[in-house]
Amino acid sequence: MCGIAGIVAESISSHHRVMLRHMTDAIAHRGPDGEGHKYFKRCALGHRRLAIVDLSGGEQPMLASDNQVAVTFNGEIYGYQDCRRELHDYPYKTQSDTEVILALYDRYDTDALKHLPGMFAFAIWDDRKQLLFCARDRFGEKPLYYAMGKGGEFLFASEIKGILASGLVEPTLDNKAIARFLQRQCVSAGQSIYANIKALPPGHYLRYREGLVEVVRYWSPPEVDTDIDGEEAVEQFRALLLKAVRRELVADVPVGAFLSGGLDSSTICLLASLLTSDLRSFSFDFEGDHSEITYARTAAKAYGTQHVELAAQGISIIDQLWRMQRVYDEPFADSSNIPTYLLCGEARQHVKVILTGDGGDELFGGYGWYKPLLWMQKEGRIGLLRWVAARVVNRLGHLARVPGAVARELRIMGLGYGRQYSSLLDAHRGQMAIFEQHDLAQLGLSEEHSTCISQTTNAPATMDDVLRSDVEDYMPADILTKIDRASMAHGLELRAPFLDVEFASFCLSLPYCLKVSTSEDKIILRQAFSAQWPVSIRSRNKQGFGAPIARWLQNPSIRELERSVLRDPSAPIFKVLSYHGTQQILLRNNLMQRWTLLVLAVWLTPR
Incomplete structure (x- = not known):
């Protein structure tokens, strides 16, 4: 992982060179192992390096063999050796995954993205075409922001602070983004809190030339395969996940894993412990009802990891609130960002790379809000009747006819009767809202829902569409933003095997009935691995990495x-x-x- 930044201008001046160094200095935490800059007549590229693979030969920005094309890259290309073998005639100069991006661009141009696995945000300057080509990975694991400068410059950086450090952009708050934050506790994956700084959405690329910005979607989730055999799906699920973990263990530095004791992190630790020796695992110990430490210890003992715990005692929450202001650049109210940040700091004292279980809840139907939606759909209450999705404590209707487990989740969510929703997806949007439309009006803001969601067909939205919307919206905006900023603030690389392109695409093609029902979550994960989990973990319901x-x-x-x-x-x-x-x-x-x-x-x- 690294930090990237750049400027495109009519002519790169000495002033622009100074500004670029300010930009890379602002994101130095993302790459404490080295710094590099490359200059062309109209483009300046910057890079901060966190050395993980090819420690001696992966310096960036990296030039192609003709010195006319350069790339600055943040991320990891898993299985990049396969790409090297496929493009064996390219004149490689290093053993790094970065050079594979240049080789793919040389062969396929923008279609290189179809052949590029892994997590990434990169920018390529093609001096032959006077073209900047930027791209972000399919799920949004790595961030990329861009803006137009006061003098007509085009700027980009891994974090907003990188753009602001240039002094070329005067930020303007975006009330729509503030409204979105109040609804969902985070800003949308395709915007920033500022009207004049944009986020490149996941699964998109950008081309900039002669003052024109073109943003293109290059990837969408696959269609759901309703004909797949259940037993065959479990076998393929198991094999693909093992393959993903094996790929993501590749590094020239020590690798560890986060272990909460939940199903997702326990599965990743299980597979990693089968593939490597001396695996270190890391847990955060909340006090009281929020503590999962007993489960984490059980899993660590079962898998033979060297377990490290960080206790919550003595932490100043007020200090952490102010610190998060700097770490995230935008308001970010998922309270688990604080323990995540602290745990990343502890892990960085021991390892440089961490495997996580992020992505599992979205791919396998693990969140508590899915079962209530299914129950409401089953009872015919979507599109016909009246149920409210306001997260307001004790504002509930009569739940006497709701099954016990679902009723508990309805109470947690604040779901009752009273409001009409036209579809399951519309209900889910309401279900997720911290502030409703009338609340926003009371606060002096207007509410607008995001529409950047792919439905599986033109038919009314299904539970598959709800799961997909969380993959496309909630996951990159909340979960992946949280772990990227929290980890990179400490120069720690986080890898999520569940988001391996091959594995995640397979999971997205599975119908929801293999993932979640009104009585059970993560069905396919349980079928694939429960026999290898400790008994206490096998019987767990989702708790989540929440904060008190x-x-x-x-x-x-x-x-x-x-x-x-x-x-x-x-x-x-x-x-x-x-x-x-x-x-x-x-x-x-x-x-x-x-x-x-x-x-x-x-x-x-x-x-």
Whole structure:
């Protein structure tokens, strides 16, 4: 993993060279092992390196053999050796995966992306065509932002702070992005919190030439195969995941794994322990009901890992809130970002690469919100009847006829009767909203739903479309943003074997009935691996890597912070939101809404 940045201008001046160095300095945490810059007449490329593969020969930006094409690249190309063998006639100068990108571009131009596995964000300057070609991986594991500068320059960087460090962009807040944040606790994967800084969406590439920006989608999830045999699917699932873990263990530095004791991380640790010796595993130990440490210890003992634990005691949440303001560049209210950041810092003391179980919940139907949706669909309440998806504590209808396990999840979600939804997908969008449309209006904002979701057919949305929407929207905007920023802040590379292109594409082609029902989640994962899990883990329901925000919000220092940034009429947040509307919402004492508003207020407050 690395950090990348660049400038395209009519003529690269000495001033632009200085600005590029400011940009790469701002993202130095992403690549503490080295720095590089390449200059052409109209383009300047920058790179910060985190050395993982080919430690001595992978310096970037990297030039092609003709010195007319250069690439700056962030990510890992898993199985890149296969690409090298396929393109054996290319005049390679290194053993790095970076050079494979140049070889593929030389052979296929933009179609190189069809042949490129792994996680990546890269930029290629083609001096022959005077063209900048940028791309982001299929699922959005690696970020890429771009903007137009004051002097007509085109700028890009791995993080927003890289663009801002140039001094060439004066950021303007985007109220639509703020509304989206309040709904989902994060900004959409295809936008940024600023109107004049864009995020390249996952599965897209960008071409820039002569002042024109063209953004093209190059990948969409595969269609669902409803005819696949269940037993055959389990066998293929097992084989492809083992193959993915084997590919992602390739590194010239030590590799470890996060282990919460849940099904996903336990499966990754299981397979990694079969393929490598001396595997280190890492867990975060929350206090009280949020602790999963007993399960993590059980899994670590079963798989023979060298287990490291980080305890929550002594952590200053107020300090971490301010730190997250800098780490994420945007408001980000998924409270698990704090323990994730801390655990990444601990892991970096031991290893340079970590395998994670991220992506499993979206691919296998693991989130608690899927079963209530299926129950509502089964009961004919989608499109016909009236159920509310407001996350408002204790605002529930009558749930007497709902099965026990689903009823518990409905209460957690805040689902009851009362509102009409036209489709399962529409219901899911409402289900996920922290603030509803009338809340946003009360805060002085308008609400707009994102529409960048692929349905499986032109038919009404199905549970397959709900799962797909989470892969395309929730996962990159929340989960993958969280782990990228938290890990790269410490110069730690996180790899998610579940998002291996071959394995994930196979999972996306499976019908939802192999993944989730009204009574069971992660069906295919359980069928494939439960025999190899410890008994206590086998019988677990999903807990999630959540944080105790109720306890955090009772902390005296946090309550004082709330008074400062959310109760004072002169606080910066009230340049964006209505003071009166905010106070009315705070009176509800809805914990998720309070936390989300607090994160936004902290982010908007200079420090």
